[in-house]
Amino acid sequence: MDGVISYDNLIKLTESILSAGCGYSPGEAGITARVLAEADARNVPSHGVSRLAFYRMNREKNFTKPGAEPEIVWETPCSLAVDGHDGVGAYISEFCVKRVIGKAEDAGTCFCAVRGSNHYGMAGIWAEMIAENDMIGLAFTNTRAGAIPTYGRRRMLGTNPIAAAIPGDGGRGGMFLLDVATTTVSHGKIEVYDRRRRPMPQGWAVDENGAGTADASEVEKMFRSGGAYGGHLFLGGEGEENGGHKGFGLGLLVELLCSGLSAGMSSAETFTPGHGSGITHFFGALRLDLFGDPGNIKKRVGGILRAIRESEKAAGQDRIYIHGEKEAEAREKAMKDGVFIDGATRDLLESLAGEFGLVPPQWR
Amino acid sequence: MDGVISYDNLIKLTESILSAGCGYSPGEAGITARVLAEADARNVPSHGVSRLAFYRMNREKNFTKPGAEPEIVWETPCSLAVDGHDGVGAYISEFCVKRVIGKAEDAGTCFCAVRGSNHYGMAGIWAEMIAENDMIGLAFTNTRAGAIPTYGRRRMLGTNPIAAAIPGDGGRGGMFLLDVATTTVSHGKIEVYDRRRRPMPQGWAVDENGAGTADASEVEKMFRSGGAYGGHLFLGGEGEENGGHKGFGLGLLVELLCSGLSAGMSSAETFTPGHGSGITHFFGALRLDLFGDPGNIKKRVGGILRAIRESEKAAGQDRIYIHGEKEAEAREKAMKDGVFIDGATRDLLESLAGEFGLVPPQWR
Numbered sequence: 001m002d003g004v005i006s007y008d009n010l011i012k013l014t015e016s017i018l019s020a021g022c023g024y025s026p027g028e029a030g031i032t033a034r035v036l037a038e039a040d041a042r043n044v045p046s047h048g049v050s051r052l053a054f055y056r057m058n059r060e061k062n063f064t065k066p067g068a069e070p071e072i073v074w075e076t077p078c079s080l081a082v083d084g085h086d087g088v089g090a091y092i093s094e095f096c097v098k099r100v101i102g103k104a105e106d107a108g109t110c111f112c113a114v115r116g117s118n119h120y121g122m123a124g125i126w127a128e129m130i131a132e133n134d135m136i137g138l139a140f141t142n143t144r145a146g147a148i149p150t151y152g153r154r155r156m157l158g159t160n161p162i163a164a165a166i167p168g169d170g171g172r173g174g175m176f177l178l179d180v181a182t183t184t185v186s187h188g189k190i191e192v193y194d195r196r197r198r199p200m201p202q203g204w205a206v207d208e209n210g211a212g213t214a215d216a217s218e219v220e221k222m223f224r225s226g227g228a229y230g231g232h233l234f235l236g237g238e239g240e241e242n243g244g245h246k247g248f249g250l251g252l253l254v255e256l257l258c259s260g261l262s263a264g265m266s267s268a269e270t271f272t273p274g275h276g277s278g279i280t281h282f283f284g285a286l287r288l289d290l291f292g293d294p295g296n297i298k299k300r301v302g303g304i305l306r307a308i309r310e311s312e313k314a315a316g317q318d319r320i321y322i323h324g325e326k327e328a329e330a331r332e333k334a335m336k337d338g339v340f341i342d343g344a345t346r347d348l349l350e351s352l353a354g355e356f357g358l359v360p361p362q363w364r
Numbered sequence: 365m366d367g368v369i370s371y372d373n374l375i376k377l378t379e380s381i382l383s384a385g386c387g388y389s390p391g392e393a394g395i396t397a398r399v400l401a402e403a404d405a406r407n408v409p410s411h412g413v414s415r416l417a418f419y420r421m422n423r424e425k426n427f428t429k430p431g432a433e434p435e436i437v438w439e440t441p442c443s444l445a446v447d448g449h450d451g452v453g454a455y456i457s458e459f460c461v462k463r464v465i466g467k468a469e470d471a472g473t474c475f476c477a478v479r480g481s482n483h484y485g486m487a488g489i490w491a492e493m494i495a496e497n498d499m500i501g502l503a504f505t506n507t508r509a510g511a512i513p514t515y516g517r518r519r520m521l522g523t524n525p526i527a528a529a530i531p532g533d534g535g536r537g538g539m540f541l542l543d544v545a546t547t548t549v550s551h552g553k554i555e556v557y558d559r560r561r562r563p564m565p566q567g568w569a570v571d572e573n574g575a576g577t578a579d580a581s582e583v584e585k586m587f588r589s590g591g592a593y594g595g596h597l598f599l600g601g602e603g604e605e606n607g608g609h610k611g612f613g614l615g616l617l618v619e620l621l622c623s624g625l626s627a628g629m630s631s632a633e634t635f636t637p638g639h640g641s642g643i644t645h646f647f648g649a650l651r652l653d654l655f656g657d658p659g660n661i662k663k664r665v666g667g668i669l670r671a672i673r674e675s676e677k678a679a680g681q682d683r684i685y686i687h688g689e690k691e692a693e694a695r696e697k698a699m700k701d702g703v704f705i706d707g708a709t710r711d712l713l714e715s716l717a718g719e720f721g722l723v724p725p726q727w728r
Contacts, residue, residue, distance in 0.1 A: 078442065078472045079654035108442045109473055113655045136621075149672050151681040156672050166620050178617055180610040184600070203606050210678025229676070235607045236548070236599050242567050243599045243611075246544040249687045250614070252672070253542055256530050257500075260665040261655040268671065290443035291477045291625040301624040307632065308513050308520050308616070312593070314574025317515040323613045 003346040003363040004338040010037045013349060013361050014049050020356035021052075022059040023066045028088040035090045035121035040339045043330035046188040047122040050345040052352060054119070063277035064088060064118045070095045078107040081262055082114045086276025089118035093139075096283055097126050101133050104285035113257070114281040115264025119143075123163035124179030124324070130285045131165035131175060134294050138284035139163040140254045144277075145267040146223070147183050147232040149252075150245045153210030155231040158267035159183045160254035165324075167288065169302035176305060177324025182251035183232040187223070190232075194220045203237030203244075206230055212238040257282040338364050367710040367727040368702040374401045377713060377725055378413050384720035385416075386423040387430045392452040399454045399485035404703045407694035410552040411486040414709040416716060418483070427641035428452060428482045434459045442471040445626055446478045450640025453482035457503075460647055461490050465497050468649035477621070478645040479628025483507075487527035488543030488688070494649045495529035495539060498658045502648035503527040504618045508641075509631040510587070511547050511596040513616075514609040517574030519595040522631035523547045524618035529688075531652065533666035540669060541688025546615035547596040551587070554596075558584045567601030567608075570594055576602040621646040702728045 005013075014033035018024040024032065032055070040048035058064040068087035072080050080099060084092035096112045103110035120126065123139045130137025143158030159181040168174040184204050193200045193216035200216045207213040208222060208229040222230040234247030258280035259266045265278030272278070288294040305322050313320060334340070341349065349361050369377075378397035382388040388396065396419070404412035422428040432451035436444050444463060448456035460476045467474035484490065487503045494501025507522030523545040532538040548568050557564045557580035564580045571577040572586060572593040586594040598611030622644035623630045629642030636642070652658040669686050677684060698704070705713065713725050 074656050076472050076654050079650075081655045107471075108440050109475070111473065111650060111654060148678075149675065149684050151678050152672070152675050152684050153678045154675040156675050162614070164617050166617075166624065176616065176620055178613040180607070180613055182610075184607045201605055206678065210676075210681065235610055237606065241565055242601065243544070243548045245685070245687070246546075246599055247607075249542040249544055250526070252540065252687065253528050253530075255668060256540055256665055260530065260668055261652075261661060263656060263660060263664050266668050266671065286443075286475060288625075290440050290475060291445045292438050292627060296627060297625060300627050301620055304619060304624055304630050307630065308516070311513065311516050311518040311520050312574075314512075314515050314517045314570065317574070320513050320516050321609070323609070323616065 001346065002343050003341045003361070005341060005361055005363055006338050007037060007041055007335055009362050010040065010049065010339050013353065013358070014052065016358045017052055017349075017352045017356060018055065020358060021352055022056055022064075024088060025067060028066055028091040031094045032088060032090040032121070035125055037339065038125055039122045040341065041331045041334040042122070042327035043340070044122055044327065045342060045345065046186055048345070049341070050348065051119070053348060058118060058277060061273070063271060065276065078103060078110050080110075080112045082112060084114055084117035086116050086118070089120035089279060092117045093120040093126055093281060093283075096281070097129050100283050100285045101130055101135070104135055104287055105133070108290050109286045110284070112283045113262035114283070115259070115262035115278070116276055117279045117281055118277050119279060120281060122179060123161045124165065124177050126283060127163040127165035127179070128175065128177055130283070131167050131177075133285075134167060134288050136286040136288065137165040138282070140257055140282045142255050142258045142267045142270070142280050144271050146187060147234060147251060148206050148210065148230070150234070150240065150248045151210070153206065153208065153229050155228055156268050157251045157255055158270075159186060159232060160251040160267065162250065162254060166301055167298050168305055169298045174302065175324060176301065176322060177327070179323070182247055182254060183234050184237060184247070185232075187232070190216050190219055203233055203242065205232055206238060254282075365710065366707050367705045367725070369705060369725055369727055370702050371401060371405055371699055373726050374404065374413065374703050377717065377722070378416065380722045381416055381713075381716045381720060382419070384722060385716055386420055386428075388452060389431060392430055392455040395458045396452060396454040396485070399489055401703065402489055403486045404705065405695045405698040406486075406691035407704070408486055408691060409706060409709065410550055412709070413705070414712065415483070417712060422482060422641060425637070427635060429640060442467060442474050444474075444476045446476060448478055448481035450480050450482070453484035453643060456481045457484040457490055457645060457647075460645070461493050464647050464649045465494055465499070468499055468651055469497070472654050473650045474648070476647045477626035478647070479623070479626035479642070480640055481643045481645055482641050483643060484645060486543060487525045488529065488541050488691075490647060491527040491529035491543070492539065492541055494647070495531050495541075497649075498531060498652050500650040500652065501529040502646070504621055504646045506619050506622045506631045506634070506644050508635050510551060511598060511615060512570050512574065512594070514598070514604065514612045515574070517570065517572065517593050519592055520632050521615045521619055522634075523550060523596060524615040524631065526614065526618060530665055531662050532669055533662045538666065539688060540665065540686060541691070543687070546611055546618060547598055548601060548611070549596075551596070554580050554583055567597055567606065569596055570602060618646075
């Protein structure tokens with residue numbers, strides 16, 4: 001049975017589970033709970049509190065080491081490289097993003113490459129946090145390898161998302177907030193086709209020989225088998241005809257910025273038993289007043305977004321969505337009406353609360 | 365009949381045509397000829413000397429105003445905004461990229477937003493020029509509007525390419541050099557299907573109602589009609605199923621960085637009679653030593669690229685190409701054997717040389 005819970009209660013519950021079940025410190029649990037609950041509030045449940053099962057497993061397998069403090073290993077007035085020492089992803093990311101904003105306030109711009117981190121939730125939240133300071137915000141991360149290079153068959157790269165936030169001049173969808181995996185779809189979408197026993201669209205995945213497949217169950221089996229072959233295709237699909245090499249290039253760009261610059265693990269090296277998960281990130285901030293009066297730039301950005309939003313729609317469509325707009329509207333609704341939690345995630349929360357002797361979730 | 369010409373002769377001929385036929389100064393003709401000939405040498409003929417017809421038309425329609433000098437309209441230690449005053453695109457871009465490199469040498473990083481420019485050739489050449497200085501190089505540009513937002517039908521954005529260059533540790537394909545339109549394909553590919561009267565793959569274009577079409581001739585007619593509807597789809601194709609909204613978001617990101625930050629024209633506003641073409645660019649440089657020892661970073665980047673290149677291939681494939689590798693090999697061959705010029709472009713060069721009384725092209 002699905003449930004609805006208030007945003008504040010969802011954060012408190014998630015904090016308690018992370019403290020009691022995963023050994024997170026109050027600081028680690030606080031920021032992680034906020035990042036996960038924000039994703040549910042924005043109707044991005046794939047990055048929401050359903051991830052608590054994954055976070056717990058990472059703790060048990062020692063991929064995540066709560067209590068580890070991030071260390072700045074290289075620094076200039078406009079940059080830093082950080083080793084997270086396998087600590088909590090959101091805690092490390094908050095540490096980095098705060099410094100990126102602070103240094104950009106002084107230097108105009110700042111970039112940060114991070115190694116030895118863990119899953120940091122929805123990439124867009126970090127980009128947005130930067131952009132709230134009249135800056136352009138960038139946040140990239142590599143992930144567990146699940147994607148196949150064009151013409152390859154071994155999983156060499158993650159879904160490697162790109163997040164970029166640019167402030168506009170307010171109102172609905174006032175900020176441009178792009179947050180997209182460089183693969184065609186997220187793993188969650190393939191799981192849905194598997195559960196429903198429906199063929200997937202072409203362009204989502206290849207089999208162990210590197211050939212396009214519509215068989216979601218076969219792909220799920222490949223992922224669960226522990227083998228190294230077959231997986232996600234990049235945006236643009238198989239081969240080069242529809243630009244699959246472009247999506248691959250964007251995923252590889254993310255990999256080089258994250259694991260290349262930080263000297264951390266590549267996606268293919270992450271989650272090796274005996275090591276931390278080894279996830280790497282890259283954050284960036286550019287102050288708007290590097291290029292002109294920030295008020296004017298925000299108006300210009302807003303004007304471009306409005307012109308696109310108001311342009312003529314395709315037959316049968318009544319709306320063109322600017323990136324971040326759907327999520328902003330979902331969040332506004334969730335703050336009023338509560339956060340929607342699907343049945344499986346509701347069961348997970350009940351069960352974790354029970355196991356750790358916590359106050360049960362207060363469903364509305 | 366196709367032709368082959370030496371790289372140096374192609375540059376000299378192109379310079380002469382630009383000087384005699386388009387009124388370019390020696391400085392303007394020199395850099396433009398180099399940028400166009402480089403594209404042909406790299407087997408990217410869509411951005412090569414075949415564009416001379418377009419460059420000439422832009423001069424005649426006063427979209428390009430040779431002799432106009434770029435002006436720095438805003439400046440900080442790590443940034444500049446430039447108004448190109450409708451001058452020559454490659455000349456303006458060289459002006460900006462030199463300053464971006466110089467300022468990044470001092471400040472660690474530099475970004476530049478440019479308005480009032482013109483077509484600047486292959487985006488990757490500018491990113492590469494920056495990366496040759498142990499920096500990450502970025503080059504984006506908007507273009508004449510030809511692409512349709514997800515769920516729209518009016519051409520609101522250009523093919524808005526993303527170019528990013530990251531130095532590796534040498535050898536073949538030593539540098540990662542991504543240079544991709546954010547649309548599924550370039551306009552040239554649709555033209556080929558039109559000429560051959562073959563149906564295009566789905567995901568390339570939509571008709572005037574915003575519905576997917578495989579009819580290349582219909583799309584070509586739409587572009588030539590002077591109407592505003594129907595055109596390119598973004599990477600990921602129609603709707604959201606295969607991620608078309610992601611490609612749209614990347615194209616929109618490029619638009620905001622270029623025309624948003626520079627306060628220049630949006631793609632939809634470019635090429636308005638009575639104005640310059642109004643093309644806008646965005647360049648960026650980040651020194652590798654912002655994040656660690658540059659030698660170590662280049663080794664790490666090279667290692668990631670090698671691991672991908674050497675990973676197992678899909679059935680029937682014998683190679684995984686890193687971005688920029690095909691073009692680097694084509695260039696090496698062209699420097700030895702000469703630059704290949706297709707029949708139509710050969711005729712164009714012959715005809716322009718004849719019209720302007722120049723020494724005829726010296727085919728091999």
